[in-house]
Amino acid sequence: xxxxxxxxxCNKPVYFTSKISDMELRTATVxxxxxxxxxxxxxxxxxxxxxxxxxxxxxxxxxxLLVIMSPxxxxxxxxxxxxDGDSVFYKQVRCTKDMREFxxxxxxxxxxxxxxxxxxxxxxxxxxxxxKVGYLLRKCKxxxxxxxxxxxxxxxxxxxPRPERPELIHQTIKKVPEFVFRTTVxxxxxxxxxxxxxxxxxxxxxxxxxxxxxxxxxxxxxxxxLIMTIPTVLxxxxxx
Numbered sequence: 001x002x003x004x005x006x007x008x009x010c011n012k013p014v015y016f017t018s019k020i021s022d023m024e025l026r027t028a029t030v031x032x033x034x035x036x037x038x039x040x041x042x043x044x045x046x047x048x049x050x051x052x053x054x055x056x057x058x059x060x061x062x063x064x065l066l067v068i069m070s071p072x073x074x075x076x077x078x079x080x081x082x083x084d085g086d087s088v089f090y091k092q093v094r095c096t097k098d099m100r101e102f103x104x105x106x107x108x109x110x111x112x113x114x115x116x117x118x119x120x121x122x123x124x125x126x127x128x129x130x131x132k133v134g135y136l137l138r139k140c141k142x143x144x145x146x147x148x149x150x151x152x153x154x155x156x157x158x159x160x161p162r163p164e165r166p167e168l169i170h171q172t173i174k175k176v177p178e179f180v181f182r183t184t185v186x187x188x189x190x191x192x193x194x195x196x197x198x199x200x201x202x203x204x205x206x207x208x209x210x211x212x213x214x215x216x217x218x219x220x221x222x223x224x225x226l227i228m229t230i231p232t233v234l235x236x237x238x239x240x
Contacts, residue, residue, distance in 0.1 A: 020178045023211040046185060046217055053219060058158055062151040069145060076107055076142060079133045086112040089146060094163035096187040099180070102155040104163060105146040109134025141233050147189050159222040160188025161210040172203050179203060182210045185217070195228040 007014040028039040046054075077088045090108040093101050110129040130138065137143040150156040156163065161182040164172075172179045193201060193209040213221065 018208060020208065020211065023208050023215065026212070027215040050217070054157060058151050061158065062148045066148050066152065073145065076137065080108055083131055083133045093166060094187065095166050095169055095183055096155055096163055097183060097185055099183050101166060105149055107137055107143045107146060109137050109143045144189060151189060157186045157188045159191060159225050160186050161191050162194060163187035176204055176207065179207050182207060185214055190225060190229040192225060195225055195232055
């Protein structure tokens with residue numbers, strides 16, 4: 001606060017780190033109580049109309065992409081099967097809106113039974129559990145394609161906070177209780193945190209980006225994030 005006051009006094013621009021409450025203040029409006037200025041923060045709940053329009057768009061786009069991308073699904077399935085002969089898809093319990101659990105679907109990118117010994121944990125950089133095909137899938141983010149099925153059936157949306165595992169959510173909220181705020185909307189295939197960060201972005205930073213998305217939601221913002229996702233996918237990722 002002292003630094004901000006000095007910069008204001010000297011008419012200097014300033015960068016400063018943000019708190020969770022700062023994310024909330026960005027969408028607050030100014031009102032007053034008598035002669036005192038106040039901030040008013042309305043509910044961030046998505047309207048019924050917005051939710052219905054978002055769902056219609058999800059069904060239409062995911063259905064069309066499932067048909068168009070079916071040859072790609074077939075080629076990837078063959079590559080996975082030819083490498084080690086094990087299962088093509090990998091299902092894992094994740095949380096979506098209101099902490100509801102569902103089984104996310106991905107192309108299997110790791111060796112079969114990768115978590116049987118170490119238990120659930122986040123993937124490491126250059127994870128030794130990745131198969132050769134899995135490494136390429138992760139690099140190009142193609143392992144996420146089967147989530148089009150999750151979107152079509154209503155577990156997820158195209159845009160929203162990425163769904164996390166319940167165990168990891170419970171671990172994180174011990175340090176960052178506000179992390180559960182991400183589950184006030186449906187989980188997404190891509191989101192603000194994904195286009196501004198990467199797989200290993202700190203949970204607190206992910207939360208700040210996700211809160212900005214939730215507080216400023218609109219179909220236009222969804223479209224913007226989808227467009228921002230395209231170059232992220234095309235350039236691939238070294239974060240595997």
